[in-house]
Amino acid sequence: KNQVEQSPQSLIILEGKNCTLQCNYTVSPFSNLRWYKQDTGRGPVSLTIMTFSENTKSNGRYTATLDADTKQSSLHITASQLSDSASYICVVSDDNDYKLSFGAGTTVTVRA
Amino acid sequence: SAVISQKPSRDICQRGTSLTIQCQVDSQVTMMFWYRQQPGQSLTLIATANQGSEATYESGFVIDKFPISRPNLTFSTLTVSNMSPEDSSIYLCSVDGTSGGAGNNEQFFGPGTRLTVL
Numbered sequence: 001k002n003q004v005e006q007s008p009q010s011l012i013i014l015e016g017k018n019c020t021l022q023c024n025y026t027v028s029p030f031s032n033l034r035w036y037k038q039d040t041g042r043g044p045v046s047l048t049i050m051t052f053s054e055n056t057k058s059n060g061r062y063t064a065t066l067d068a069d070t071k072q073s074s075l076h077i078t079a080s081q082l083s084d085s086a087s088y089i090c091v092v093s094d095d096n097d098y099k100l101s102f103g104a105g106t107t108v109t110v111r112a
Numbered sequence: 113s114a115v116i117s118q119k120p121s122r123d124i125c126q127r128g129t130s131l132t133i134q135c136q137v138d139s140q141v142t143m144m145f146w147y148r149q150q151p152g153q154s155l156t157l158i159a160t161a162n163q164g165s166e167a168t169y170e171s172g173f174v175i176d177k178f179p180i181s182r183p184n185l186t187f188s189t190l191t192v193s194n195m196s197p198e199d200s201s202i203y204l205c206s207v208d209g210t211s212g213g214a215g216n217n218e219q220f221f222g223p224g225t226r227l228t229v230l
Contacts, residue, residue: 044155046218
């Protein structure tokens with residue numbers, strides 16, 4: 001069964017600090033990996049999409065990495081802002097039917 | 113990108129009643145998806161709604177409980193029937209977009225409908 005595991009489940013950081021979220025997956029065959037940001041009361045919004053051949057992708061202060069060999073990804077948030085407080089969801093698509101497997105998300109709280 | 117709206121944004125319903133959630137997209141799309149997100153959990157796909165054919169349901173979800181309509185390429189509804197407190201969840205509509213070609217299809221999500229069943 002395809003699975004996506006995220007860690008930590010939640011974290012609290014001070015404004016201006018950096019943090020890194022982890023995602024491990026067992027989805028096979030692999031098509032792509034996405035990171036979404038979900039604000040409270042909103043739907044998920046895509047931050048990055050990476051295919052097998054990409055090992056890093058940035059979107060402003062968000063940088064995602066992918067190691068397709070070890071089936072691990074990380075999302076690094078630089079110089080966090082209060083608006084970064086949200087749930088971050090790792091989503092992996094398989095190469096057969098592009099079905100999506102969702103992680104449970106990491107809840108990030110940025111405090112002033 | 114696609115802009116998706118959902119109605120209602122939230123509702124509180126009594127056990128045994130039904131609620132129909134509407135999803136409107138600002139462009140024509142082939143496939144629309146309905147997800148459920150229970151508190152503290154990941155998104156779970158309920159069904160894929162295709163225009164002109166019956167919806168395709170995932171394991172654990174049935175048409176009698178979650179009937180879906182897809183009258184055109186920009187609109188879909190999901191009904192949660194005979195509700196129980198276990199149906200309390202966020203229901204999300206999603207569409208498949210494209211971003212860079214095959215294998216890079218991006219999914220866009222609506223804002224969700226927060227349902228509480230008493």
